[in-house]
Amino acid sequence: xxxxxxxxxxxxxxxxxxxxxxxxxxxxxxxxxxxxxxxxxxxxxxxxxxxxxxxxxxxxxxxxxxxxxxxxxxxxxxxxxxxxxxxxxxxxxxxxxxxxxxxxxxxxxxx
Amino acid sequence: xxxxxxxxxxxxxxxxxxxxxxxxxxxxxxxxxxxxxxxxxxxxxxxxxxxxxxxxxxxxxxxxxxxxxxxxxxxxxxxxxxxxxxxxxxxxxxxxxxxxxxxxxxxxxxx
Numbered sequence: 656x657x658x659x660x661x662x663x664x665x666x667x668x669x670x671x672x673x674x675x676x677x678x679x680x681x682x683x684x685x686x687x688x689x690x691x692x693x694x695x696x697x698x699x700x701x702x703x704x705x706x707x708x709x710x711x712x713x714x715x716x717x718x719x720x721x722x723x724x725x726x727x728x729x730x731x732x733x734x735x736x737x738x739x740x741x742x743x744x745x746x747x748x749x750x751x752x753x754x755x756x757x758x759x760x761x762x763x764x765x766x
Numbered sequence: 767x768x769x770x771x772x773x774x775x776x777x778x779x780x781x782x783x784x785x786x787x788x789x790x791x792x793x794x795x796x797x798x799x800x801x802x803x804x805x806x807x808x809x810x811x812x813x814x815x816x817x818x819x820x821x822x823x824x825x826x827x828x829x830x831x832x833x834x835x836x837x838x839x840x841x842x843x844x845x846x847x848x849x850x851x852x853x854x855x856x857x858x859x860x861x862x863x864x865x866x867x868x869x870x871x872x873x874x875x876x877x
Contacts, residue, residue: 687864698856698868699809743809747864752797752816753824754866758808 658682658748661757669765674731676760678744681725688720688727689754691743699743703729734764767792770869772857778875779847787842787872789857795867797860798840799824800832802853803871809856815840847876 658681668674676690687706691699703718705711705727711718717730727746731738741759748755770791779785791798799814801824811824815834829851831843840859844851852875858866 689865698871701865701867704863704865745866752814752864753811754864755811756809758806 659744659746659755659757661742661744661760663758663760665761665763667763667765668734670734670736672734672764674734674738674762674764676729676731676742676744676762677726678728678746678757679726680744680746680748680755682746682748683722683725685722685746685748687747687754688718689745690716690718690727690729691745691756692738693741693743693759695740731762734762736764736766739763769793770857770859770867772855772869772872774872775870776873778877779844780877781848783847784843784845785847785874786844787855787857787874788839789841789869790839791857791859791867791869792838793859793861793867794837795859795861796837798834799858799860799866800830800840800842801856801858802826802851803856804853812842812855847874849876852876 690703693699705718705720715732719728743759744757745754773788800812801809813832818837855872857869860866
C-alpha cells in the first residue's frame with residue numbers, strides 16, 4: 656500500500672461544476688496536509704494547507720480533513736478551464752520535516 | 767522576493783560526468799529539500815536539510831550528495847551521472863509550518 660494515495664484520474668468536469676479530488680494516507684500520526692497544483696512543465700504551487708479536522712475554505716477552494724478516516728480532499732467550486740492541471744496531495748509521513756507526495760490527479764475542466 | 771531559484775534550467779550530461787545543481791532561497795526559511803520527479807513516480811525526496819548545518823537522506827539518496835552552504839543555499843551533486851538520473855529536479859524550502867515552496871526546476875538528461 657502506498658503511503659499517500661490519490662485517484663490517478665484523469666478527471667474531467669464541465670466549466671462551472673465542482674471538482675472533487677481525494678487523497679488517503681497511511682500514517683495516523685500525520686499532522687500536516689497540503690494540496691499543490693502543477694501545470695504541465697511547471698513546478699508545484701501550494702494552494703491549500705490544513706492541519707486540523709474539518710473544512711478550510713480559501714476562495715473557490717475547500718480542503719477537508721478527516722483524521723479518523725485518514726483522508727483529505729480538495730473541492731474546487733465553479734471550476735474554470737484555468738484550473739486544468741495535476742493536483743498533488745502531500746502529507747508528512749514519519750518525520751515532521753518530510754512530506755510524502757501522492758502521484759497526483761490530472762484534472763481537465765471542459766469549456 | 768525571488769522565492770526559490772535554481773540553476774541551471776536545463777542540462778545534458780554524458781554517463782559518468784559530474785555536475786552540481788544550485789538552489790537558493792530568499793524567504794529566510796530554515797529547511798530546504800531536493801526532489802526528483804519522474805513520470806508515473808510522482809515527487810520523491812532525495813535529501814533534505816532541516817536547518818543550517820544538517821542534512822538527511824530522503825527516499826532516493828543513492829548517487830547524490832548535498833551541501834547546505836549557508837541558510838540560503840543548498841546544492842545537489844551528481845558525482846558520476848547515470849541514465850537512471852534523467853529526471854526533473856526541484857528544490858524547495860519551508861519554514862516551521864512545513865509549507866514547502868518550490869523552485870522552477872532543472873531538467874536533466876543523461877545520455
